[in-house]
Amino acid sequence: MNIGFIGTGKITTSVIQGLFRSNIKLKQILISERNKKNSLALSKKFKKVKVVKDNQEIILRSSWVFIAVVPTVAKKILKELTFKKNQTVVSFVSTLNMTYLKKTLRPATSIVKAAPLPTIASKLGPIILFPKNKKVTNFFNHLGMAIIANNEKENNHLWTMTSTMATYFEYCHTLENWLVKRKVTSAKAKDLIASLMFGLSHSMLLSKSKTKELVTDYQTKKGINEELLKRLKQEKTFSSIDRNLTKIFDRIKKAND
Numbered sequence: 001m002n003i004g005f006i007g008t009g010k011i012t013t014s015v016i017q018g019l020f021r022s023n024i025k026l027k028q029i030l031i032s033e034r035n036k037k038n039s040l041a042l043s044k045k046f047k048k049v050k051v052v053k054d055n056q057e058i059i060l061r062s063s064w065v066f067i068a069v070v071p072t073v074a075k076k077i078l079k080e081l082t083f084k085k086n087q088t089v090v091s092f093v094s095t096l097n098m099t100y101l102k103k104t105l106r107p108a109t110s111i112v113k114a115a116p117l118p119t120i121a122s123k124l125g126p127i128i129l130f131p132k133n134k135k136v137t138n139f140f141n142h143l144g145m146a147i148i149a150n151n152e153k154e155n156n157h158l159w160t161m162t163s164t165m166a167t168y169f170e171y172c173h174t175l176e177n178w179l180v181k182r183k184v185t186s187a188k189a190k191d192l193i194a195s196l197m198f199g200l201s202h203s204m205l206l207s208k209s210k211t212k213e214l215v216t217d218y219q220t221k222k223g224i225n226e227e228l229l230k231r232l233k234q235e236k237t238f239s240s241i242d243r244n245l246t247k248i249f250d251r252i253k254k255a256n257d
């Protein structure tokens with residue numbers, strides 16, 4: 001089948017890189033010319049990727065269409081485009097709710113909201129999907145881990161977690177920098193931290209234990225893990241994260257209303 005992307009930005013580039021690392025069989029991938037630099041690079045690298053100037057033509061020639069433009073552009077261009085009845089439309093735009101999508105993408109009825117993350121380029125990471133759609137879930141399970149929201153409110157709760165990526169890297173940077181200030185080379189510090197985080201995430205994915213149990217498992221009585229955790233709790237580090245996640249959720253919810 002042919003699939004098409006309206007908007008060739010960061011996330012489209014990552015999804016296409018993941019697709020070519022996967023065993024998903026596609027005839028052609030049609031992408032919009034904008035962004036010119038990205039579309040040229042993708043079409044040069046992958047023979048099956050074709051640049052199409054007109055968004056409407058992408059829709060006409062694709063069985064599935066991915067909407068990958070920023071919210072303001074989406075609101076402007078979607079109402080001028082006509083979708084096909086039997087087409088699957090996947091929207092990456094966090095702020096367009098299902099009521100809006102159903103109304104604007106008519107007569108298409110197979111509509112899914114999806115939040116892929118840049119890690120999809122390496123076929124890793126979650127892809128949050130709503131509502132449940134077997135074919136779309138199967139597609140994204142080849143590119144990472146599909147996580148299905150039960151309803152729009154839960155979808156907004158799950159999307160809240162996508163706000164944590166920069167904070168995660170700032171945490172990693174803090175650890176690295178602590179080492180660098182003590183004359184460890186930045187290459188060695190980066191390897192150590194990346195490997196530590198990768199190992200812990202891998203253990204968490206494989207573990208049958210609840211995460212709270214891992215918190216206990218990874219401390220020894222009077223050990224250094226117990227001490228650091230206690231110190232950070234005393235400084236209310238984790239309750240601050242909890243409180244501020246609610247602020248992010250409120251922002252996502254408001255944008256979806």
Ligand SMILES: NC(=O)c1ccc[n+]([C@@H]2O[C@H](COP(=O)([O-])OP(=O)(O)OC[C@H]3O[C@@H](n4cnc5c(N)ncnc54)[C@H](OP(=O)(O)O)[C@@H]3O)[C@@H](O)[C@H]2O)c1
Binds near residue numbers: 008035067069070073
């Ligand atoms: N990046 C992420 O991690 C992520 C994750 C989940 C969801 N999303 C959502 O996915 C959407 C895209 O995100 P992004 O990070 O890929 O943004 P982006 O890098 O800004 O890409 C959007 C692209 O749309 C192009 N564009 C502008 N007007 C257009 C038009 N009329 N027709 C076709 N294309 C047009 C832009 O081209 P020009 O550069 O020429 O203006 C730009 O390259 C957003 O709604 C975002 O919230 C992103």
